[in-house]
Amino acid sequence: MNPISNEALDLVGRLEALLNGASGDLSSMDPGARLKLSEAARRVNLATEALGDTIHRVMLSPLQLPLALIGMETRLFEILVEQEGKAAKTTELATMTKTDPALIKRLLRYYQAFGMVDEPTEGQYLANNITSALATPGGFAAIAFYSEAMIPALAVLPQFLRDTGYSNITDKANYPWYLGHQTDKQFFEWIEDRPNVLRHFMVWMRSQRDGLPIFLDAIDFKEEFASHGVNENTAVFVDIGGSFGHQCVRLRKRHPDLIGRVILQDREEVIQQAKTRPIPGFEGIIPQAHDFFTSQPIKGARAYYLRHVLHDWPDNECIEILKNIKSAMTQESRILIDEIVLPEYGAHWRATQLDLAMGGCFAGMERSQVDWEILLNKANLRTVKVIKYGEQLADCIVVAALK
Numbered sequence: 001m002n003p004i005s006n007e008a009l010d011l012v013g014r015l016e017a018l019l020n021g022a023s024g025d026l027s028s029m030d031p032g033a034r035l036k037l038s039e040a041a042r043r044v045n046l047a048t049e050a051l052g053d054t055i056h057r058v059m060l061s062p063l064q065l066p067l068a069l070i071g072m073e074t075r076l077f078e079i080l081v082e083q084e085g086k087a088a089k090t091t092e093l094a095t096m097t098k099t100d101p102a103l104i105k106r107l108l109r110y111y112q113a114f115g116m117v118d119e120p121t122e123g124q125y126l127a128n129n130i131t132s133a134l135a136t137p138g139g140f141a142a143i144a145f146y147s148e149a150m151i152p153a154l155a156v157l158p159q160f161l162r163d164t165g166y167s168n169i170t171d172k173a174n175y176p177w178y179l180g181h182q183t184d185k186q187f188f189e190w191i192e193d194r195p196n197v198l199r200h201f202m203v204w205m206r207s208q209r210d211g212l213p214i215f216l217d218a219i220d221f222k223e224e225f226a227s228h229g230v231n232e233n234t235a236v237f238v239d240i241g242g243s244f245g246h247q248c249v250r251l252r253k254r255h256p257d258l259i260g261r262v263i264l265q266d267r268e269e270v271i272q273q274a275k276t277r278p279i280p281g282f283e284g285i286i287p288q289a290h291d292f293f294t295s296q297p298i299k300g301a302r303a304y305y306l307r308h309v310l311h312d313w314p315d316n317e318c319i320e321i322l323k324n325i326k327s328a329m330t331q332e333s334r335i336l337i338d339e340i341v342l343p344e345y346g347a348h349w350r351a352t353q354l355d356l357a358m359g360g361c362f363a364g365m366e367r368s369q370v371d372w373e374i375l376l377n378k379a380n381l382r383t384v385k386v387i388k389y390g391e392q393l394a395d396c397i398v399v400a401a402l403k
């Protein structure tokens with residue numbers, strides 16, 4: 001055997017020992033080390049993939065989404081997690097999920113092959129870290145929402161780009177969404193008539209960055225924006241397009257002694273849902289229906305916060321949204337744009353797939369620092385600073401002020 005094969009086999013042995021817990025529980029690994037190992041393993045996986053496997057992996061990759069949804073709707077993943085480390089037999093799982101034993105056998109065979117469950121011995125199944133992720137309410141909301149809303153639009157990307165001569169997707173009147181859903185309603189109007197999809201969307205918005213840092217980990221909000229000259233009437237934080245108000249609640253929790261008003265703005269139907277089924281901690285938040293394509297009603301707030309809002313829109317609409325905020329700002333006000341800032345080189349896979357998903361469903365995009373600066377300049381705003389708070393996705397706060 002040549003030296004590289006020997007080295008590879010040696011590495012395989014060490015990786016298997018690591019997986020079997022020889023050096024401790026994998027879940028107790030330092031997050032930085034975990035990320036490095038995971039990324040290196042992913043690269044090794046792709047770099048060593050056999051010629052014949054590539055097409056098979058890619059051609060049936062869309063099967064993962066419906067298969068995940070089936071595991072969720074039958075409660076298979078939840079049931080496995082509830083076993084708390086005890087393996088369950090195929091027959092038991094068939095009874096507990098009310099699924100034909102012959103079908104569950106086929107499904108479990110797929111789930112173990114794709115790492116969604118472990119099969120320590122023949123016909124016995126255990127939850128692993130992937131099963132646990134798939135058993136969360138946020139995970140279910142994401143998989144259901146992408147199945148119902150996003151994927152039908154993204155599936156027509158090839159046809160759409162063929163038809164439009166491979167132009168970039170920036171026209172708010174023509175992007176794959178309309179073709180994929182055979183609709184003339186844009187996403188936020190379409191979803192208004194579908195309360196269940198809207199609910200999945202909102203739950204997913206709340207949990208989409210679970211396990212990652214948030215902007216409050218990098219900014220002392222109270223010290224920077226709300227320590228001088230504030231009283232109970234001061235609007236200290238306006239979360240524009242803030243969904244159910246999860247970021248407002250996180251702010252109140254982080255600074256329980258914060259003085260001033262924390263306001264949540266979103267579309268009428270979202271604010272209705274946020275008020276009808278308030279999330280824990282919503283008591284200190286003021287909900288307000290507001291269309292961000294109209295002039296901002298809260299004047300002179302300390303911070304106007306937009307998380308993952310502008311990536312839903314092409315440049316012209318972003319400029320309109322920013323100008324509507326600008327008209328309400330004082331010299332002391334800041335706009336806090338909480339978004340991915342794409343690096344020019346080696347972007348993370350999650351950021352690149354979000355970029356194309358935003359393009360297909362909204363004619364939106366993820367942006368680089370230069371893109372943000374150009375956009376703010378076009379809205380006649382000044383970029384004050386860019387604060388990176390998340391290494392993995394290059395999550396940043398772009399701080400903007402009046403010129």
Ligand SMILES: C[S@@+](CC[C@H](N)C(=O)[O-])C[C@H]1O[C@@H](n2cnc3c(N)ncnc32)[C@H](O)[C@@H]1O
Nearest residue numbers: 188205241242243266267270290291292307308
């Ligand atoms: C991608 S979500 C982001 C939600 C939230 N900021 C977060 O980070 O979890 C975009 C939000 O913009 C809201 N939105 C869309 N169009 C709007 C409009 N015209 N006026 C106000 N909010 C709007 C949506 O209802 C949704 O809550």
